[in-house]
């Protein structure tokens with residue numbers, strides 16, 4: 001069934017609206033001499049991580065934040081990394097700390113994440129923040145940036161209360177799938193999490209009023225997996241080779257076959273320009289929230 005009215009959700013525009021609010025609130029804090037501070041720690045020289053970290057630091061600058069970057073060599077010891085985090089935990093000018101993942105194999109990632117003060121854990125990966133989200137406590141703590149951003153897009157379509165809606169989350173990662181499912185559940189939708197061991201995924205997806213794809217498989221979700229009129233949120237960012245083009249040419253695609261899905265969905269996020277821009281906007285929003293809480297100020301909503 002072709003849907004003439006499929007809405008292509010501009011994550012770029014909605015992210016800009018979040019960032020405008022972050023910037024305005026940051027200006028109002030500046031009157032009282034408060035400046036949100038974000039510290040990003042990167043270990044090694046992985047090109048993709050370098051690009052991500054540079055864009056996070058740039059966005060923090062644009063928001064008027066203090067932006068600190070710690071670059072550590074690939075062979076840095078775990079003890080040294082923990083020392084850097086400890087000093088950031090005590091630094092009053094730093095409200096948010098993000099350690100870019102993945103870390104080199106000799107470092108215990110879990111130990112590093114749990115060493116970040118929960119009050120500064122703007123990634124929302126600390127057990128304390130995972131527990132808050134799991135128990136539906138959203139007004140303190142931090143929600144991981146990608147699902148937080150995806151949720152704003154969903155609520156721009158369906159409103160705050162998702163009662164009566166069936167949501168299917170494809171993927172069960174700690175960074176996206178699990179927190180996404182918790183957010184959808186807290187908003188009263190009926191949630192199913194599907195993953196690589198789930199039989200008959202297509203039939204499950206066809207029941208979804210809200211389908212979130214976060215599996216990391218290029219264009220896995222086909223048009224006939226989608227319930228006509230559903231909202232489709234594509235979290236995947238996959239770089240694939242372009243078959244017809246000169247070798248070496250690549251393009252970004254999501255986990256959803258966009259061209260097919262747009263014919264059936266009621267609303268859909270594109271890749272790029274959908275969830276991606278929301279992730280970085282929510283990192284700024286989380287950092288601002290951390291600064292507001294540290295100074296006893298009210299936290300803006302988005």
Ligand code: GUN
Nearest residue numbers: 098099100101102123175
């Ligand atoms: N690497 C890829 N995604 C993320 C993320 O959301 N946070 C951190 N810290 N590292 C990442």
